[in-house]
Amino acid sequence: MEAPAENFFTPVVPLDFVYNYRVGPYIERYLRGFKDKKILGSKCPGCGKVVVPARMYCGPCNRRMEELVEVSQEGSLENYTIGHVILEKGAIKPAKGPYMLGLINLDGTDSLLLGRVEGVSVAAAKPGLRVKAVWKEELDGDFKDLDHFEPV
Amino acid sequence: MRNVGIIGIGYTPVFVSKRKDVNIAEMISEAVEDCFANTGLGPDDIDAMVFGNMHTFEGVNMPHLWAADYIASLGKPVMRIATGGTTGMSAIHAAYYHIASGLHDVVMVVCFEKQSEGDSQVGLMGIVTPEIMAMLQAGIDISGSSGMGALAGGSAGAISFQASSYLARSGAGIEHIDGMAALERRNAAKNPYAHLKDANATAESVARTALISYPIRFGHICPTSDGATVAILASEEKAAELADGAAWIHGLANCASDASAGNILEGVITDPAEQMPCQLAAKQAFERAGIKDPKKEIDCVEIYNGFAHQTLMFLEKLGMCEVGEAHKLLDAGELEINGRCPVNASGGVVSTNAIGTSAMNRVTECALQILGQAGEHQVEKDVHKALSHGWGGLMQYVTITVLADKPRKG
Numbered sequence: 121m122e123a124p125a126e127n128f129f130t131p132v133v134p135l136d137f138v139y140n141y142r143v144g145p146y147i148e149r150y151l152r153g154f155k156d157k158k159i160l161g162s163k164c165p166g167c168g169k170v171v172v173p174a175r176m177y178c179g180p181c182n183r184r185m186e187e188l189v190e191v192s193q194e195g196s197l198e199n200y201t202i203g204h205v206i207l208e209k210g211a212i213k214p215a216k217g218p219y220m221l222g223l224i225n226l227d228g229t230d231s232l233l234l235g236r237v238e239g240v241s242v243a244a245a246k247p248g249l250r251v252k253a254v255w256k257e258e259l260d261g262d263f264k265d266l267d268h269f270e271p272v
Numbered sequence: 273m274r275n276v277g278i279i280g281i282g283y284t285p286v287f288v289s290k291r292k293d294v295n296i297a298e299m300i301s302e303a304v305e306d307c308f309a310n311t312g313l314g315p316d317d318i319d320a321m322v323f324g325n326m327h328t329f330e331g332v333n334m335p336h337l338w339a340a341d342y343i344a345s346l347g348k349p350v351m352r353i354a355t356g357g358t359t360g361m362s363a364i365h366a367a368y369y370h371i372a373s374g375l376h377d378v379v380m381v382v383c384f385e386k387q388s389e390g391d392s393q394v395g396l397m398g399i400v401t402p403e404i405m406a407m408l409q410a411g412i413d414i415s416g417s418s419g420m421g422a423l424a425g426g427s428a429g430a431i432s433f434q435a436s437s438y439l440a441r442s443g444a445g446i447e448h449i450d451g452m453a454a455l456e457r458r459n460a461a462k463n464p465y466a467h468l469k470d471a472n473a474t475a476e477s478v479a480r481t482a483l484i485s486y487p488i489r490f491g492h493i494c495p496t497s498d499g500a501t502v503a504i505l506a507s508e509e510k511a512a513e514l515a516d517g518a519a520w521i522h523g524l525a526n527c528a529s530d531a532s533a534g535n536i537l538e539g540v541i542t543d544p545a546e547q548m549p550c551q552l553a554a555k556q557a558f559e560r561a562g563i564k565d566p567k568k569e570i571d572c573v574e575i576y577n578g579f580a581h582q583t584l585m586f587l588e589k590l591g592m593c594e595v596g597e598a599h600k601l602l603d604a605g606e607l608e609i610n611g612r613c614p615v616n617a618s619g620g621v622v623s624t625n626a627i628g629t630s631a632m633n634r635v636t637e638c639a640l641q642i643l644g645q646a647g648e649h650q651v652e653k654d655v656h657k658a659l660s661h662g663w664g665g666l667m668q669y670v671t672i673t674v675l676a677d678k679p680r681k682g
């Protein structure tokens with residue numbers, strides 16, 4: 121049989137997928153902390169490690185973490201990348217300029233927090249660089265309240 | 273193959289419409305903790321994990337990976353199973369294969385659904401629409417599943433053809449669907465993990481609910497539930513070491529028909545009430561379990577019934593009674609919790625439907641009946657062998673598990 125080349129069927133599926141994910145009590149309190157410019161982590165009763173954002177379980181210990189602790193707003197940049205494109209409604213577009221995304225180990229914690237990093241040149245970026253949290257002017261109790269990190 | 277037994281079961285404290293107080297991972301962890309508390313076992317006792325939830329409904333397809341901390345699976349072999357409505361029983365089957373093969377000794381199954389965080393009808397349509405469009409392009413008969421799109425109410429729209437055909441074939445009336453739904457709502461009232469409970473439900477009270485799509489009324493339809501279920505399965509040797517008792521898997525099978533949800537296996541006229549896969553899977557599972565007459569040898573049944581007519585229809589397809597006889601058993605009171613053929617003592621899927629757990633709960637509820645741990649909804653007669661049934665796919669996929677109170681010989 122001759123192989124067909126051109127026939128497509130393109131159904132349009134008229135559905136809106138709406139998801140409403142409950143954040144649970146830990147992220148609820150984490151975001152409430154943002155309103156007071158506080159960063160909350162949870163502390164494992166087994167290994168004593170502190171993870172940010174606050175969460176219920178310590179996997180390695182299989183223990184519930186009941187204790188929430190306020191952690192430092194300063195830490196070290198452990199890993200980074202520099203973006204040159206952005207995603208807009210699923211399409212890749214050029215960014216206005218290069219921007220840095222970092223994984224930050226806040227002092228006294230045992231986890232990495234993702235954040236935008238400003239005020240660091242590509243040449244100056246290196247693991248171990250000391251950074252601090254910078255908050256938005258108006259705080260809504262939203263993830264976006266913690267605007268970015270900048271060098272100490 | 274090695275014997276495999278269910279040695280522990282855990283549930284979330286409740287199955288309800290909306291768990292607003294916890295996120296997905298936190299909710300699942302409650303069932304894991306409950307299972308560990310019930311068995312005295314811990315993460316170190318578990319060799320491998322099987323995880324299950326429905327496609328699309330909350331849009332999360334890899335929770336077994338990102339919720340690892342919450343299901344005690346860090347560093348362990350883990351796989352997700354998603355076969356549609358049957359997911360939970362397919363997950364039990366996967367755990368069975370893990371152990372029967374000799375690969376692992378103790379396997380934990382974790383299934384959940386948090387339906388309140390997505391839109392179940394949109395989720396269902398999100399699966400069905402691309403599926404039937406692709407089937408159409410492959411020249412496959414879509415008459416079975418197309419009802420979901422053609423009629424209002426998603427699966428309720430599609431299921432009305434099945435219910436209508438069942439009534440015509442069996443001689444049962446819509447009042448029997450009412451009566452079946454009422455029986456299960458009353459059973460649910462005895463089960464702390466059931467969602468829709470009504471201790472005073474009667475065929476008359478169900479008959480007063482609105483018709484959705486003839487012959488299906490509102491009172492015949494399952495709810496959408498949030499909840500999670502966990503089970504621990506073990507080899508015979510490990511079960512003796514770790515547990516006081518077990519419900520043993522004697523036979524299992526699964527089967528799908530053509531996508532018309534009909535009877536291409538049998539003939540040419542599409543009849544969604546034919547459910548040949550159920551008849552074939554049950555036959556195979558009974559053979560494996562050494563059961564010659566299920567009517568005599570099976571003590572209680574848990575049927576996957578998103579809609580109340582399915583309890584009656586599948587009793588016939590499973591061989592628990594003759595064709596056209598199920599509604600007579602209902603009339604005679606034999607399907608009640610104290611009857612000769614107790615069915616869905618838990619309240620069934622029609623009362624509780626956190627989909628990923630729904631087919632799994634048919635197995636865990638049979639296991640609880642065998643272990644004598646079902647509490648207020650424990651059936652009156654002694655349970656030596658129990659039959660659990662899962663249904664779903666494109667309305668043409670069936671899973672069967674036969675459980676017993678002693679390990680299988682030979």
Ligand SMILES: [Zn+2]
Pocket residue numbers: 164165166167168169178179180181182183
């Ligand atoms: Zn720990």
